[in-house]
Amino acid sequence: MQESDIEINVKGWVRTKRGSKNVAFIALNDGSTIHNLQLVVDLEKIPESALAHIHTGAALSVDGVLVPSAGSGQKVEMSVNRIEVLGTAHPDEYPLQPKKHSLEFLREKAHLRFRTNTFGAITRLRHAMTFAVHKFFNDKGFYNIHSPIITGSDAEGAGEMFHVTTMKLDAIPKTAEGRIDFKQDFFGKEANLTVSGQLEAELAALALSKVYTFGPTFRAENSNTSRHLAEFWMIEPEVAFFDINDDMDLAEEMLKYLINYALEHCADDLAFLSKRQEEEEKTKKAEERSMELIEKLKFVLDQPFERITYTEAIDILRDSKQNKKGKFQYPIDAWGADLQSEHERYLVEKHFKKPVILTDYPRDIKAFYMKQNDDGKTVRAMDVLFPGIGEIIGGSQREEVYDKLLSRIKEMDIPMESMWWYLETRKFGTVPHAGFGLGFERLMLFLTGMGNIRDVIPFPRTPFNLEF
Ligand code: 4AD
Numbered sequence: 229m230q231e232s233d234i235e236i237n238v239k240g241w242v243r244t245k246r247g248s249k250n251v252a253f254i255a256l257n258d259g260s261t262i263h264n265l266q267l268v269v270d271l272e273k274i275p276e277s278a279l280a281h282i283h284t285g286a287a288l289s290v291d292g293v294l295v296p297s298a299g300s301g302q303k304v305e306m307s308v309n310r311i312e313v314l315g316t317a318h319p320d321e322y323p324l325q326p327k328k329h330s331l332e333f334l335r336e337k338a339h340l341r342f343r344t345n346t347f348g349a350i351t352r353l354r355h356a357m358t359f360a361v362h363k364f365f366n367d368k369g370f371y372n373i374h375s376p377i378i379t380g381s382d383a384e385g386a387g388e389m390f391h392v393t394t395m396k397l398d399a400i401p402k403t404a405e406g407r408i409d410f411k412q413d414f415f416g417k418e419a420n421l422t423v424s425g426q427l428e429a430e431l432a433a434l435a436l437s438k439v440y441t442f443g444p445t446f447r448a449e450n451s452n453t454s455r456h457l458a459e460f461w462m463i464e465p466e467v468a469f470f471d472i473n474d475d476m477d478l479a480e481e482m483l484k485y486l487i488n489y490a491l492e493h494c495a496d497d498l499a500f501l502s503k504r505q506e507e508e509e510k511t512k513k514a515e516e517r518s519m520e521l522i523e524k525l526k527f528v529l530d531q532p533f534e535r536i537t538y539t540e541a542i543d544i545l546r547d548s549k550q551n552k553k554g555k556f557q558y559p560i561d562a563w564g565a566d567l568q569s570e571h572e573r574y575l576v577e578k579h580f581k582k583p584v585i586l587t588d589y590p591r592d593i594k595a596f597y598m599k600q601n602d603d604g605k606t607v608r609a610m611d612v613l614f615p616g617i618g619e620i621i622g623g624s625q626r627e628e629v630y631d632k633l634l635s636r637i638k639e640m641d642i643p644m645e646s647m648w649w650y651l652e653t654r655k656f657g658t659v660p661h662a663g664f665g666l667g668f669e670r671l672m673l674f675l676t677g678m679g680n681i682r683d684v685i686p687f688p689r690t691p692f693n694l695e696f
């Protein structure tokens with residue numbers, strides 16, 4: 229038997245159908261690749277009436293034989309023997325037509341947008357990156373920790389939490405003093421969705437040495453930007469015996485590993501996303517256009533990241549033309565200011581022209597757990613800043629000295645009852661340790677060249693947006 233005689237079955241969804249008198253062409257896609265399979269239907273073999281219900285969006289099961297393609301778009305195509313319509317999609321009703329839809333429109337059709345080229349590519353890339361994260365850490369001897377999603381503490385101490393309760397909201401029990409009586413709630417105390425798995429990862433690192441979490445995290449910050457989600461995924465390694473320099477080395481190595489993995493395993497999807505971005509860029513002014521996607525990924529791989537202190541960054545920003553001409557929305561005048569994304573991007577895109585790791589931030593703008601420097605002013609924090617994104621990673625060496633941590637917790641008015649277990653690790657076999665958090669969707673923004681974080685997670689959760 230010749231190879232071309234082997235009949236195979238394919239199933240998928242119709243992207244387009246076109247035809248002439250004797251032959252019909254159907255582009256079929258099952259989501260496994262950006263490329264469609266071209267079905268060639270000989271209308272002498274299969275009556276046109278059998279194709280009447282085949283429109284964009286319909287699901288088919290098709291038997292046929294793969295043959296070298298006469299057309300230029302593909303190497304092979306399928307010569308169809310039998311065709312079965314599994315599910316129709318009425319052309320007057322199906323929202324996705326074979327034309328370019330806006331990303332805003334597709335957000336409203338998030339139940340169907342997986343079926344577009346763009347979201348198919350992003351979804352496959354997101355999967356590959358999830359796998360690569362686990363592979364990276366597994367190969368390095370890290371253990372994956374499942375940190376809890378419901379917690380009783382605020383890991384970042386920023387109070388940006390969603391409450392979790394089974395109390396009836398229209399009849400919340402009160403104490404004699406008129407406060408909410410959480411003793412009557414499900415857990416007998418106040419509960420919320422976690423903002424970070426770090427504190428639990430620290431507990432595990434102080435026994436297993438090298439651990440990481442990769443889970444959903446929740447922030448009730450009301451920031452309606454293209455880089456913030458209320459529900460996002462975070463990767464948080466935590467390593468015993470690491471200092472801040474080891475931490476930076478790990479962060480840089482991991483980011484480069486993931487970017488390289490994408491280049492090696494997702495070439496077709498990246499090529500598609502690159503073309504998509506190029507189209508998008510045409511609408512922008514020349515100076516606002518970003519680098520071609522694959523070139524940008526390789527560029528980051530080739531560069532050692534710049535490492536400077538917050539204090540050095542403030543000097544650069546304060547003396548910049550941008551600042552002097554009043555072009556920052558938030559002008560930089562004094563040491564101590566929190567950096568906005570416009571400042572982070574200036575450092576990365578204009579000044580150094582490569583990723584930057586900023587260290588030793590003022591302690592007053594960072595979380596309670598960060599290791600305090602001897603200057604009494606700064607902490608051993610490190611943020612990784614990326615082109616087009618700003619902060620992609622936030623991390624630090626942790627305060628491992630019991631008394632120093634305790635005094636910081638008291639200074640910052642963090643409720644002690646919820647923190648006793650965290651403090652106790654500093655009493656029993658405490659060691660220097662460090663870790664960081666990579667925002668998975670920020671990484672996906674960088675890799676895909678998409679402009680809005682709502683388009684790199686299947687079902688984004690943002691203020692006033694909870695459909696699907
Ligand atoms: O800088 P953050 O708040 O750090 C932590 O949560 C630490 N506990 C991490 C650690 O040391 N283990 O958040 C870490 C990263 C940010 O750099 C950013 O990439 C991402 O998480 N991130 C968000 N991504 C999307 N939407 C939001 N609202 C985000 N907030 C933070």
Ligand code: MG
Pocket residue numbers: 619621622
């Ligand atoms: Mg941060």
